[in-house]
Amino acid sequence: MIRVLLADDEAMIRAGVKAILATDPDVVVVAEAGNGRDAVELALAHRPDVALLDIRMPVLDGLAAAAEIARVAPGVAVAVLTTFGDDAYVARALDGGARGFLLKSGDPRELLAGVHAVADGGAYLAPKVAARVLAAMDTRAITRSADARARTAVLTPRERDVLALLGAGLSNARIAARLDLVEGTVKGHVSTILTRLDLANRVQAAVLAHDAGLTPPPD
Incomplete structure (x- = not known):
């Protein structure tokens, strides 16, 4: 019953x-x-x-x-x-x-x-x-995506590359290997990205990368 x-x-x-x-x-x-x-x-x-x-x-x-x-x-x-x-x-x-x-x-x-x-x-x-x-969910997703792209437009091409790989869940070491950089340089890029985009942590950065359409497909 x-x-x-x-x-x-x-x-x-x-x-x-x-x-x-x-x-x-x-x-x-x-x-x-x-x-x-x-x-x-x-x-x-x-x-x-x-x-x-x-x-x-x-x-x-x-x-x-x-x-x-x-x-x-x-x-x-x-x-x-x-x-x-x-x-x-x-x-x-x-x-x-x-x-x-x-x-x-x-x-x-x-x-x-x-x-x-x-x-x-x-x-x-x-x-x-x-x-x-x-229909409403589609509209909200489109708006969120546009906002994310506008926010990430202030980044340099290299910072966008780093953000994209953050969105894919890669560690600093793996990002460095993927982009042929030293890990310290990647760490500096991550810090700059968080500061410029007013993000609290890597999780927020990953969400933003996904919304902006930057996250690459899985290998």
């Missing part, structure tokens, strides 16, 4: 969603909340298998509630209920630990499929949401 916590500030929406869930003999709603704060408290009290949260709720919205539930009750799988206009928040919910994104206006079968998927430890995106999420 999949135990569900349902949170939505509109009683009629809760009733409709609850009615859909009731058509599945393997699903039961164990608690209901009208705001995000109550949802968090009920998740702690009941430890349901799934917390089904509306995004727009008073006191604490669904995104904040999802993150809080993931923090204080990590065994509870969170799925977010959304309207088409809410999907700009999907990335925030992903970062906060939500596993599912379901449309209130979608097919009831999608709601049931999503609840089962997240309860089983998987993830579920309503098809219409998935298309928009993928």
Whole structure:
């Protein structure tokens, strides 16, 4: 039996969603909340298998509630209920630990499929949401890549070579061998790269190299 916590500030929406869930003999709603704060408290009290949260709720919205539930009750799988206009928040919910994104206006079968998927430890995106999420992710990746290329443009060609091999995970000694340099020279280049690009360590440098498209393919 999949135990569900349902949170939505509109009683009629809760009733409709609850009615859909009731058509599945393997699903039961164990608690209901009208705001995000109550949802968090009920998740702690009941430890349901799934917390089904509306995004727009008073006191604490669904995104904040999802993150809080993931923090204080990590065994509870969170799925977010959304309207088409809410999907700009999907990335925030992903970062906060939500596993599912379901449309209130979608097919009831999608709601049931999503609840089962997240309860089983998987993830579920309503098809219409998935298309928009993928498009948004592509846009963010393009923007991140452009920013990284702009940052690394201040480097000399040799520094870019060193950064590229940092991105491939090579040590100073291996970079020196690859570029026919002495290790001390590579160490100096690495220090300069970190300083000029305001990076804290080699890991950040490697991420930037990857985003900028500098990292070479594996041998």
